[in-house]
Amino acid sequence: MSQHDLKLGHPRCGDCPIRHRAVCARCEPNELEALDAIKYYRSFEAGQTVIWSGDRMDFVASVVSGIATLTQTMEDGRRQMVGLLLPSDFVGRPGRATAAYDVTATTDLVMCCFRKKPFEDMMASTPHIxxxxxxxxxxxxxxxxxxxLLLGRKTAREKIASLLAILARRDASLKAGAGACSFDLPLSREEMADYxxxxxxTVSRQISALKREGIIALEGKRHIKVADFDRLTEQTGDDTDGGVLS
Amino acid sequence: MSQHDLKLGHPRCGDCPIRHRAVCARCEPNELEALDAIKYYRSFEAGQTVIWSGDRMDFVASVVSGIATLTQTMEDGRRQMVGLLLPSDFVGRPGRATAAYDVTATTDLVMCCFRKKPFEDMMASTPHIxxxxxxxxxxxxxxxxxxxLLLGRKTAREKIASLLAILARRDASLKAGAGACSFDLPLSREEMADYxxxxxxTVSRQISALKREGIIALEGKRHIKVADFDRLTEQTGDDTDGGVLS
DNA sequence: TGCACGCCTTGACGCAGATCAATTGGATAG
DNA sequence: CTATCCAATTGATCTGCGTCAAGGCGTGCA
Incomplete structure (x- = not known):
């Protein structure tokens, strides 16, 4: 769409990680300057809650490193994860005063925060943003x-396979397409269940079943080895044309 | 956020229905002129498919009147609705060439379409958009x-109650909050199930159960009467502080 | 008037996944 | 080396919803 993507910062350098599609040589350096003035960093330990649903939220933020989750909880304790935040993902909603979901760090986490008011001002004056x-x-x-689609229509086995495929694709060196790969699970069994x-x-049983059938192998509880990625994606119920994202 | 909301057209007049939060007196008339040049209308009958997933899509659009759905279908025919488009809702994604979902008219439908290329050009030059x-x-x-949350964690009864509450809230005259109301179901039982x-x-059984318990009453298959809205919302599993949206 | 067709309802039954409960295994502390 | 703790596994049983199947009801067409 825009040949001229905003360079709020370069994902590679990790300085200010708002993701952009392609590095663009024509970006104005002063956009970055403007952001420098209103940003700050916060670190969290694995398991820490970043924000509780309903809290006043005076910043928006971008994940620098680590993984966080967005979850909704019902009165009786049923929980549903509604977002998985990976490095470069954005949190918070310009124009809203309170958080709508719990945000929790599932690994050690660093976020780059922007005070909301100046960020919104800058949005108004900087169309690229x-x-x-x-x-x-x-x-x-x-x-x-x-x-x-996963939540509404897939079986337990398809759900697990889909999640593993998502994690494998983003974590492992799968450049070429099919083949073997291995990665660390960033989520506990309970978090996977909430996802x-x-x-x-049920999560545990399905993982055991995939292991028994030789589709995956475990090293410890948290490290997964996928012998043949195609055999895993066959289990997801998805159309078999493995779209490789940019 | 922006005190100066874009006036692409006034929802009330139905001319060009991109929704805006508040009527704004300071809008530039030429923004509207610019849109006039690239827009056109299309009508569909109930049941007609507007776009198939995968189709080339050279426009974006806004619903003028009627209701449309976004659905995803798996190879074996399992279907999940992933979007319900009501008047003033927007369809299509700037920057994407093909449709990702099936779009189907569930009632007679009128859409206001914008040719994509000029629309994107205008987006680039008109920050408000x-x-x-x-x-x-x-x-x-x-x-x-x-x-x-509904798909992942709610029971069948909670799901039905939630859907009816959503439809009731948007359709009926519930200004004051609780009380009686009635409305026409815009969806068939099968479409409700896909939602x-x-x-x-199961949808049919749960509706019968709610009827048996006096929480709702049916007139014909498609017209619902809710005696006491609060009794319905008690069944949704949601927090009981009925947030009224702007 | 009757038949066919679509949509909905209702019943009987089975199973995937939830629930309840016990055990294992790996990590950390004493 | 043993005790403690917590995440994960595994087993036994239950149940909500899916599946399969048989009508019911309204509408349109011959």
């Missing part, structure tokens, strides 16, 4: 819709 | 996340 945010939000919406709309027992 | 779209996309993302991640039989 809202265009970039729109693009990112549309990506998230697509991911949410894929997730809805998938299952119980942790 | 991307800001307005960002706001709308964030609203959709919130709705999708609420929906994920909720259930089978149509």
């Amino acid at each position: 809202s265009q970039r945010l729109l693009e990112m939000t549309l990506d998230e919406l697509d991911a949410a819709r894929e997730w809805m 998938l709309g299952l119980t942790l027992e | 991307s800001q307005r779209l960002l706001e709308m996309t964030l609203d959709e993302l919130d709705a999708a996340r609420e929906w994920m 909720l991640g259930l089978t149509l039989e």
